[in-house]
Amino acid sequence: MFSSRVSSGLRTARRHIASVSPVISQGVSMSSAAPGYTYETLAITKPKEHVFQVEINRPDKLNSMNKVFWREVGEVFHQLGDDSECRAVVLSGAGRMFTAGIDLSDLTEIAGVAFGENDVARKCRALKGVIASFQASFTAPEKCVKPVIAAVHNACIGGGVDLICSADMRYCSSDAWFQVKEVEVGLAADVGTLQRLPKILGSESLVRELVFSARKMYSSEALQCGLVSRVFPDKESLLAGAVEMASMIANKSPVAVQTSKMALVHARDHSVQEGLDYVASLNMAMLQSEDVRIAAIAAMKKETPVFAKL
Template sequence: MGDTYESVTVDVEGHVAQVTLIGPGKGNAMGPAFWAELPEVFGSLDADPAIRAIVLTGSGKHFSYGLDLAAMGGTLAAVMADGATAKPRADFHAHLKTMQQSITAVADCRTPVIASVHGWCIGGGVDLISAVDIRYASADAKFSVREVKLAIVADVGSLARLPLILNDGHLRELALTGRDIDASRAEKIGLVNDVYDDAEASLAAAHATAREIAANPPLVVNGIKDVLDEQRTAAVSASLRYVAAWNSAFLPSKDLSEGITAMFEKRPPEFQGE
């Protein structure tokens, strides 16, 4: 893997690759480089027969703060303009589908992916881990499907994939409140498989599982993923298409402007339903 990326590093040891989120946004926030590079990274790992398992983690104190709103604001600007007509909405729809495909590249990777989460995993971070096969966390990990607090319907994977991971009531509680949950709660509701004392222990466990998978016959491992994924591919795809159309129509709102402004001003938003 001689490629150099702006948003991740890729390190290979034996048959296991580690993909580490590195930003460049604060808290490994997901900016333009992340969305552009993720399909390339996972596509090249998927195509490499020597790579039999992938560990996904974040650098620094956090897994990911989610979408880098400051860096990605231009995506919203045109569709937020007063009286935005078909062209800006169509452009937004196309851009959103490209972002969805970035996360789908992780889900579609034939090589099993194990996430090790520490610190914050917010919004887009949850979209990302919903696309992996196995999730581990450190005791300090915190998770939030926070889009609702910005007046956004989560649209790049969480609402499509979490129904296949979580009990319906638990998912609705997370998505409708936008609340933060800790690692023990995440484990209780099945968002993560296991919780470890710290980031190092969680990452070590992810690598141990990756090596265990990598020792199995690779074509059969691919086959197991393929058969399991067959049960969800159509449902996930339909959900992603639907939310892309829904958000292209209904995302622009005064509440969205208020939610984003309030976040940057670090004050509680006042939503009016407009």
């Protein structure tokens, strides 16, 4: 019975993907390619100094998330976290939409594991390993100490919502819409949406409505409820605005910015006093940074400070 429900859900999802109009743009960003970043499903560019753009680059598949993508998205944010040239990241999608969510061929493969001939203990072990690896990949943007701005245009479906919930900021174009789609294919979202979205929106009622019904949320509502902080007229202005903000962040002290991100992520999951203790422990070291002196002198002279790589 459960197998038939999953199969039915997969057929529904396939019809949805097939109904979306063809990709109208398959090129990647006009920014210069970032050396040392070679990925199959991602295009990495440097639109501005110290700003990197990570573009989901499967436009012919509506940027659906296959097994290679799940691995690479974790790898690229680990690499960016260690790259001293990077101070801020813009996450976007190539082509017509941000992402159609999980690649259905991979979902079929996972269902095959669930209904295979192994006994239940072995199937559970295999499935938990797959889920845990997906979770780690989508937690990578959150763990990356560089601020990440998700720039969403058109559709952001299923796993796309999980992914952007791990970003620090979310911008979108006016044609954007978001859908926690997992219940429509017989699943509970398991890579971050159910854990992070309630803390982003602050409304359990709204979160449960979106999760249980799988209805679409459009850009105006996303702005009103706080899922995104800015809405732009189109994809072009969206990317320009995201890069501009990333560049503004990149001009600040990397010590201050990255320490702030660490403290904010910690504070979200701990009490106020625990958060205060944590940032005190961070700043007893970070306040000794040369960046503090550079920033103070630049402020007094009304100059733009220049900070060393970190």
